[in-house]
Amino acid sequence: MQRKEPALNLKRLEYFLAVAEELHFGRAAERLEMAQPPLSRQIMQLEEELDATLFDRGRGQIRLTQAGEALLGHARAMVFAIEEARRDVRLIDQGAKGRLRVGFVGSATHGVLPNLIKSFRRTYPEISLSLSAMNNAQLHRSLIRRELDIAIARPGLDDAEIKSLPFQEEPLVLACSDTAEILTRAPVTLASLQDMPFVLYPEQPRPSFADTVLAACSAEGFTPERKVFCMDYQTAISLVAVGEGVSVVPRSVGNSGHQGVRFLPLANNDARTSLSINYRIDNRERHILRFAEIARKLMLKPPAA
Amino acid sequence: MQRKEPALNLKRLEYFLAVAEELHFGRAAERLEMAQPPLSRQIMQLEEELDATLFDRGRGQIRLTQAGEALLGHARAMVFAIEEARRDVRLIDQGAKGRLRVGFVGSATHGVLPNLIKSFRRTYPEISLSLSAMNNAQLHRSLIRRELDIAIARPGLDDAEIKSLPFQEEPLVLACSDTAEILTRAPVTLASLQDMPFVLYPEQPRPSFADTVLAACSAEGFTPERKVFCMDYQTAISLVAVGEGVSVVPRSVGNSGHQGVRFLPLANNDARTSLSINYRIDNRERHILRFAEIARKLMLKPPAA
DNA sequence: TAAAAATACTCCATAGGTATTTTAT
DNA sequence: ATAAAATACCTATGGAGTATTTTTA
Numbered sequence: 114m115q116r117k118e119p120a121l122n123l124k125r126l127e128y129f130l131a132v133a134e135e136l137h138f139g140r141a142a143e144r145l146e147m148a149q150p151p152l153s154r155q156i157m158q159l160e161e162e163l164d165a166t167l168f169d170r171g172r173g174q175i176r177l178t179q180a181g182e183a184l185l186g187h188a189r190a191m192v193f194a195i196e197e198a199r200r201d202v203r204l205i206d207q208g209a210k211g212r213l214r215v216g217f218v219g220s221a222t223h224g225v226l227p228n229l230i231k232s233f234r235r236t237y238p239e240i241s242l243s244l245s246a247m248n249n250a251q252l253h254r255s256l257i258r259r260e261l262d263i264a265i266a267r268p269g270l271d272d273a274e275i276k277s278l279p280f281q282e283e284p285l286v287l288a289c290s291d292t293a294e295i296l297t298r299a300p301v302t303l304a305s306l307q308d309m310p311f312v313l314y315p316e317q318p319r320p321s322f323a324d325t326v327l328a329a330c331s332a333e334g335f336t337p338e339r340k341v342f343c344m345d346y347q348t349a350i351s352l353v354a355v356g357e358g359v360s361v362v363p364r365s366v367g368n369s370g371h372q373g374v375r376f377l378p379l380a381n382n383d384a385r386t387s388l389s390i391n392y393r394i395d396n397r398e399r400h401i402l403r404f405a406e407i408a409r410k411l412m413l414k415p416p417a418a
Numbered sequence: 419m420q421r422k423e424p425a426l427n428l429k430r431l432e433y434f435l436a437v438a439e440e441l442h443f444g445r446a447a448e449r450l451e452m453a454q455p456p457l458s459r460q461i462m463q464l465e466e467e468l469d470a471t472l473f474d475r476g477r478g479q480i481r482l483t484q485a486g487e488a489l490l491g492h493a494r495a496m497v498f499a500i501e502e503a504r505r506d507v508r509l510i511d512q513g514a515k516g517r518l519r520v521g522f523v524g525s526a527t528h529g530v531l532p533n534l535i536k537s538f539r540r541t542y543p544e545i546s547l548s549l550s551a552m553n554n555a556q557l558h559r560s561l562i563r564r565e566l567d568i569a570i571a572r573p574g575l576d577d578a579e580i581k582s583l584p585f586q587e588e589p590l591v592l593a594c595s596d597t598a599e600i601l602t603r604a605p606v607t608l609a610s611l612q613d614m615p616f617v618l619y620p621e622q623p624r625p626s627f628a629d630t631v632l633a634a635c636s637a638e639g640f641t642p643e644r645k646v647f648c649m650d651y652q653t654a655i656s657l658v659a660v661g662e663g664v665s666v667v668p669r670s671v672g673n674s675g676h677q678g679v680r681f682l683p684l685a686n687n688d689a690r691t692s693l694s695i696n697y698r699i700d701n702r703e704r705h706i707l708r709f710a711e712i713a714r715k716l717m718l719k720p721p722a723a
Numbered sequence: 724t725a726a727a728a729a730t731a732c733t734c735c736a737t738a739g740g741t742a743t744t745t746t747a748t
Numbered sequence: 749a750t751a752a753a754a755t756a757c758c759t760a761t762g763g764a765g766t767a768t769t770t771t772t773a
Contacts (some may be wrong), residue, residue, distance in 0.1 A: 121500060122427045123466040124763090138728060151764045153728060163504060165511030171700060173773065176564075179703055187503035191496065195426060198492035199468060206470030206485040259481075395476060397736070398484055429738090443753060456739045458753060475753070478748070 123195065125159045129167065132156055133185045136175050208399025210239040211328045215404070216252045217234045217244070217265035220322075220346045221388050223280050224365040225411055226265065233407045241398060248345055250318050256393060263404055267322050267363070269389040276394045278410055282387035284379070285329060286367040288353045288360040291375045295359070300380035303361075304333040310358030311337035322346075322386065326361045329384035350374055421550040425439055428500065431462045434472065437461055438490045441480050441656065471474045512702025515544040520709070521557045522549070522570035525627075525651045529586050529670040531718055545705060553649055555623050561698060568709055572627050572668070580678045581699045585713055587692035590634060591657045591672040592682045593665040593689035600664070605685035608666075609638040615663030617654045618644035627651075628690065631666045655679055 131141040141148040160167050167181035174278070177185065204210040213268050217226060233305070234242060247255070252264035256275060264270060269277040287306075298362030307330070313323040323342065330337055341358060343349050351359045354373035363386050389410060392401045420509040437457070472486035484492060486681050490528070497701035509515040522531060539547060550662045552560070557569035561580060569575060573584040590609075594600050612635075618628040618685040628647065635642055646663060648654050654665045668691050671680030695713060 121504065122429065124427065139726090144729090148765060149728075150730080150766085154730090155763080157729085163507050163511075165507050167507075167702065168704065169702060171772075173726095178511070179705070180507045183510050183516075184503060185505045187499065187506065191499055191503070194492065194499065196495055198489060198496070199426065201492065202468050202470050202472075202485045202489045205488050206483070211484045211488075238555065278636045379510075395474065397474060400484070444751090452738095453740055454753075455741085455755080459755090460738080462754085476747075478751095479752090 121159070122313075123191070125155055126191060128152055128155045129159055129184065130188050130192065132168070132175075133177055133181060133188075136177075138175070142308055143282070150205060151330050152180070161174055180277055185402070187213045190414045204239070206399070206402045208240075209237065211400055212241045212243065213263065213400045213404060214243045214261045215263045215265065216247050216261045218249060218252070218267050218345075218388070219246050220267060220363060221265050221281075223364070223399075224283070224388065226388075229408055229411055232411055233404060236407060237403060238401070248315055249321060252391070253318055257389060259393070259396075262392060262396060262398065262401060264391040265388055266391055267388050268320055268325060268386060270391045271318070274393055274395070275391050278390045278405060279387045280390050281317055281365075281412065282385050283364045285326070285361050285382070285384050287366045287376065287377045287379055288362050288367065288374050289351060289372075290353055290356050291373055292356070293359075295377070296375060301377050302333065302380050303330055303382055304335055304358055307335045308338060310339040310341055312343065312352045312358050312360040313345045314345055314349045314360075316342045325384065325386050329361065329379075332384065333382065392412075424693060426464070426467055428496070430460055431496060432616060433457055433460050434464055434489065435493050435497065437473070437480075437481055438493075441482075443480070460526075469700045484619045487574040488686070509544070511704070513545075513708045514542065516703075516705055517546045517548065518568065518705045518709060519548045519551075519566045520568045520570065520678045521560055521566045522527065522592060523554060523557070523572050523650075523693070524551050525572060525668060525671050526570050526586075527551070528615075528674045529588070529668070529693065529723050530713075531693075534713055534716055537716060541712060542708060543721055553620055554626060555620070557696070558623055561696060562627055562680050562694070564698070564701075566705065567697060567701060567706060571696055573625055573630060573691060576623070576625055579698055579700070580696050583695045583710060584692045585695050586670075586717065587690050588669045590631070590666045590687070590689050590691055591669045592684055593655060593667050593679050594660055594674065594682065595661050596678055596680045597661070598664075598680070601680060605680050607638065607685050608635055608687055611664055612640045613643060615646055616645035617646045617648065617663050617665040619648045619650055619654045630689065634666065634684075634687055637685065651699050 116159050117258040118398060128141070131145050132138060135144060138153055138156075139149050142152040145152065156167070163184070165180040166178050167184060169176040169178055201210070230242065230244065233240075245261075249270065252261065252266050253270045253272065255261040256264045256270065257272070265280070269279070287301055287303075295301055311326070313326055315321050316323055327336065339358070341352060343352065346362055346366055349362070350366075350371050352358065353360045354371065361379075362376070390405055433446070433450060436450050437443060440446040443458055443461075444454050447457040461472070461587065468489070470485040472489060474481040476481055490566050506515070535547065535549065538545075539612060548565075554571050554575065557566070557571050558575045558577065559567045560566040561575065562577070570585070571582075574584070592606055592608075595638050600606055616631070618631055620626050623626050632641065644663070646657060648657065651667055651671055654667070657663065658665045659676065666684075667681070696709055
């Protein structure tokens with residue numbers, strides 16, 4: 114069974130536009146690079162379909178009826194709308210326009226992330242960026258639910274659905290209270306602190322930053338006796354400030370300085386941490402590529418100061 | 419030679435809408451009452467034509483890409499615009515919407531014209547009426563140039579291009595100064611005034627109202643000795659008021675009353691005058707029919723008071 | 724009467740159908 | 749393993765061409 118044809122297609126509108134502008138079937142056909150009879154037929158079919166007379170046919174000069182004039186306006190608007198839609202869709206597909214939803218862990222705000230965002234906004238002003246800070250667990254969930262396009266996690270999100278690209282690798286530093294006795298004996302090794310309480314964050318989901326720190330301890334042959342877990346680095350630093358123990362944080366966090374806390378380099382330890390850019394493997398939007406590109410370029414530059 | 423196909427036709431947009439709404443080719447095909455393979459092909463061709471990926475094909479559920487979402491918005495707007503254009507054109511063609519340019523002689527304003535306009539506006543509120551007062555010569559010229567759709571003339575416009583429908587027939591009355599001696603000897607015959615100057619209007623184009631009056635004189639067996647021509651009835655009445663002579667006007671003009679002028683019935687004379695609705699014979703717009711219809715209905719009513 | 728649009732017919736490009744294969748979960 | 753989309757191939761509608769007639773100014 115054949116479906117009923119609406120017959121008001123764009124081709125007919127273009128034909129109509131040509132005739133309405135030339136007010137002469139022969140010349141319009143010429144302009145459309147076609148013969149006159151099929152053009153006449155198409156216009157007649159258009160009139161039939163619309164159940165309206167569009168042209169007053171008199172030999173010397175054909176004229177638009179009022180209905181024809183109205184259609185002329187509508188047709189022009191539609192042709193314009195089509196072109197606009199075409200451009201819009203194309204730009205979005207190319208990743209030059211659209212929206213990118215980025216989530217990130219709080220500790221990323223001390224490193225290159227602000228520069229990355231600025232650089233991205235400058236390069237792709239037509240892409241609207243939405244930014245939300247969350248912990249690794251939330252990042253993972255949002256990415257799976259497609260509520261985010263990109264998650265900036267530390268160290269990464271372990272999921273078959275997710276592609277994880279390392280990004281901004283840096284050493285770890287020790288965070289301790291600025292009244293701590295440790296301050297007197299720099300450089301410090303982790304092993305020398307094994308009796309102190311270790312403030313770690315977060316525990317879940319694996320791999321977590323806590324795993325990175327514990328691995329660094331293992332490398333020095335011990336496991337901290339007392340472990341305090343919290344949700345994020347901000348809480349961890351607060352706990353350190355009030356003397357709850359020591360913590361280990363990325364150097365970029367230490368560089369920013371925090372009230373009541375001192376950051377010390379770790380001796381004899383090459384443990385490092387890195388952020389990662391994470392996105393769903395099945396997300397083919399070019400915006401992600403665009404973001405990753407900017408990030409890569411930014412990392413190539415010698416780190417400023 | 420075949421013309422390059424734009425291929426972004428409305429059918430494809432409708433197919434796209436169905437798939438975008440169902441997010442399932444099979445169900446969309448069912449809804450469109452067609453088979454799935456041609457639908458898949460049409461969508462692929464649409465993607466190719468736009469040079470953009472519109473759907474993320476994963477087995478469980480297909481999803482719209484950002485480009486697809488953008489197209490969805492544009493497509494909905496376009497389908498809506500099409501429907502609107504269709505309605506608009508149809509209504510205008512039916513004569514239920516649009517514009518009607520009416521010109522009329524000044525003397526028409528004393529008769530049914532005001533009621534006709536009111537009635538028309540009430541019946542077709544969607545038709546925008548433009549009204550202009552002019553003399554017969556201007557009416558004729560504007561109609562020929564297609565600057566007017568309808569001309570209300572007295573008695574009519576004589577042109578092979580113009581169709582003229584009589585309208586509001588009425589007797590003639592005499593206009594004389596209110597100080598005239600004639601007032602003492604009513605009823606008056608035209609013949610009894612043959613020595614007075616006759617104020618006539620206008621002379622051109624033929625047939626003019628002046629012709630009507632002169633014909634009435636002929637019927638009584640004389641031709642006025644002294645004739646004064648002017649452009650319109652307003653001037654004629656002013657001339658009568660200042661004693662330049664007598665004039666003959668349609669009764670409706672006399673009914674309105676004018677400073678310094680008296681109107682008297684004519685005895686033994688069945689001369690009548692009528693307005694006419696005039697329009698180009700090649701003007702097929704239904705608006706004219708609508709106007710004529712209202713006029714006819716109005717004339718059928720027993721003349722109020 | 725002559726210029727232009729409408730009609731008559733022919734052809735083929737492409738939308739759409741059916742059968743089948745590929746893909747992705 | 750299976751549901752769903754893609755591919756292969758065929759059919760037929762309808763858009764476009766050429767030749768001709770009709771219309772109207």
